[in-house]
Amino acid sequence: MTQIKIGIxxxxxxGLFAAKELGKLNLNGIxxxxxxxxxxxxxRYCPLKEEELACAQCYPCKIMSGIGGAxxxxxxxxxxxxxxxGPLGELCDRVNLNAKEVIQSIDDFFVQNGAPNKVFDPFEKSKKNKLKELKMKCVSVDIRFVPIKQRLLGSENTPKVIKSIRKYLESNFNIQFIPNTKVIRFDKNKNLYFEDGKKENFDYLLLAPGRWGMVxxxxxxxxxxxKTFYEPLDIGVRVEVPAIIMEDVCYIQRDPKFHIITPTYKDFIRTFCVNHKGYxxxxxxxxxxxxxxxxxxSTEGKSGNTNFAFLIRQSLTSPLEDTTEYGRSISKQTSILGGYKPLVQTLGDLRSGHRSRSSLIDKNPVQPTLKDATPGDIAMAYPYRFVTDILEGLKILDKVIPGVNNNSTLIYAPEFKRSAKRIDINNFFESNQIKNIFFAGDGAGVSRGIIGAAVTGIIAAKGIILKITNH
Ligand SMILES: Cc1cc2nc3c(=O)[nH]c(=O)nc-3n(C[C@H](O)[C@H](O)[C@H](O)COP(=O)(O)OP(=O)(O)OC[C@H]3O[C@@H](n4cnc5c(N)ncnc54)[C@H](O)[C@@H]3O)c2cc1C
Structure with a gap:
């Protein structure tokens, strides 16, 4: 077979799961x-403290990139x-894959590479009554609870797991990893252009640059x-409460997902990325x-607090459809007010229209796990609509998680999930305009999260394999 070159x-x-799928082909000449x-x-060490990031005190953007991604x-x-x-069931259906089986194979691969064995399963027999009780509470106040199985790698384990996956892909499939190499652009002839002025041609390209590469x-x-299309924006705040408040719900599900429609604006707001006893x-x-x-x-948490993102989903229509620019301008305004640091405010102050000050935060029963934030007034930076959504959403959530709406609850902003632009692609995520250029992951707007990104990488890789084998 003639040499076929694939550039990811x-x-x-x-990217990693696409490489694994493509590697399985194991054909000579690829x-x-x-x-x-x-x-x-x-x-990938913390550039500020010169130690592993898991020190938990900072999160400079640099570490979002590198082998293993965000x-x-x-x-x-x-x-x-x-x-x-992402709508993983639907995406898999379209290409005749069984989403449950694909997710299972991804999970198995993580375990094979050192992920902890423990699964947090709300459907476990011992949790049956507690789950029923939680569902009842949610239904009675119009909250949708989404029970799902989860595995927690833990910040201390993720780098080790990624290292093991890289080694596996290299030694079993001869995948070539090329770190510290920024791709400046690509073209319709499937050339990749690099920062040092060099270029390389490929038969197939798979672009998976994540949220930080989506612009x-x-x-x-x-x-x-x-062609590209705008996707809705996810913007909101990070909420921090004493861990004991969340103990019961986090026992049922490690990262509990609550969906709420706010009364005034009928906006969709949800809990996301719950870090029990986290930072x-x-x-x-x-x-x-x-x-x-x-x-x-992953092991017993080190902090006495639990935090979660509380995110509003917002679409925009003409004349400004650019959700990324809108989100960026709110985030910029918020960080300017914080002196280029995030703002932190007690919920009591946000509710009563007062700026939080260090003297009050120092006395607050809930102490911030992030010290590098400026006490301020989030209402000065966020649109009225979003502040209303957050206040209303927490009031409703309090009926299921009593205490979450306390005056001492800490609110940090901006919490902004950059929304990718969806790319005009077919069911295998190949460009509808240029053949043999494929896309996957959060940067292409087809996933949100580690498992979702992996599923889309596998689908794109299967698309490439189909083209190669049918050639
Ligand atoms: C702090 C944090 C916590 C998170 N926690 C969770 C969690 O617990 N569970 C969960 O499911 N999800 C979590 N996520 C989200 C999750 O990390 C992403 O959804 C997932 O990593 C997306 O995978 P991806 O492959 O699409 O992109 P990424 O993981 O972002 O990888 C993209 C890679 O592309 C590289 N890249 C970008 N542009 C270029 C270029 N021009 N040239 C060369 N390389 C480039 C980047 O360096 C990066 O390494 C978290 C994200 C963050 C930031």
Missing amino acids: VGAGSA EIKIFDQGPEVDK GAFSSGILNLNENIG WLAEVCNKIII VVKETYEKKIAGVNGHQF
Whole structure:
């Protein structure tokens, strides 16, 4: 067989699982290279403290990239369900795959590479009564609870698991990992152009640059006439409460998913990325925009607090459809007010229209796990509609999780999940405009989360395999 070259951009969850699927082909004459602008997983240390990131005190944007992608230093909650992280059931159906089986195979591979054996399963017999009680409470106040099985890698384990996956792909399938290599652009002839001025031609490209690469991806696509569409924005706050408040719900499900429609604006708001006994961490994008996120360890948590993102989904229509720009401008405004740091405010102050001050935060019963945030007034930065959604949403959630709506609850902003632009692709995520260019993962707007990105990487890889084998 003549030499076939496949170039993957991005070694996150989508890129790694695509490489695994393509590697299974194991055909002579196929060369698979996976490029990432960031470093090797074991070189991804905190640049501020010169120690492993799991120190939990900071989250500079640099560590979002590198072998393993954004997931490599996250808590690594694996949502083992086809309805979470994108419409995975539907995406798999379209290409005759069984989503449950695909997710199971991804989960098995994580375990094979060192993920903890423990699964958090709300359907376990011992949790039956508690689950029923929780569902009852939710139904009675119009909250939708989504029970799902989850595995927690834990921030201390994710780098080790990624390292093991990389080794497996190299030694079993001869996948070539090329870290510290930024792809500047690609073209319709499937050339990749690198920062050092070099270029390389491939027969197939698979672009999986994640959320931090999505603006770049959409720009290059538009230049080479691949169509893109705006996706809704996920924006909100990170909420931090004493861990004991969340103990019961986190016992049933490690990362409980509650969906609420707010009374005034009928907006959709949800809990996301619950870190039980975890830490709020700072992110920085585009060098100056501060944001917040959260993480936790797999073993008994180290902090006395639990945090979660509380996110509103917002679409925009003409004349401004650009949800990324809208989200960016709110985040920028918030970080300017915080002196280029996230804002932190007690819920009591937000509710009563007062700015929080350090003197009050120091006395607050809930102490922030993120010290590098500025006490301030989130209402100065966020639109009235979003503040109303957050206040109303917490009031409703309090009926299921008593205490979450206390005055001492801490609210951090901005919490902003950059929304990708969806790319005009077929069922195997191949461009409808240019053949043999495939897309996967969060950056292409087809997934949200480690498992979702992996599923889309597998689908795209299967598309490439089909084309190669039918050639
Ligand atoms: C702090 C944090 C915590 C999270 N926690 C969880 C969690 O617990 N559970 C969960 O399911 N999800 C979590 N997520 C989300 C999850 O990490 C992502 O959904 C997932 O990593 C997406 O995978 P991906 O492959 O699409 O992109 P990514 O993982 O973002 O990987 C993309 C890779 O592409 C590289 N890249 C981008 N542009 C270029 C370029 N031009 N040239 C070369 N390389 C490039 C980047 O360096 C990056 O390594 C978390 C995210 C963050 C930031």
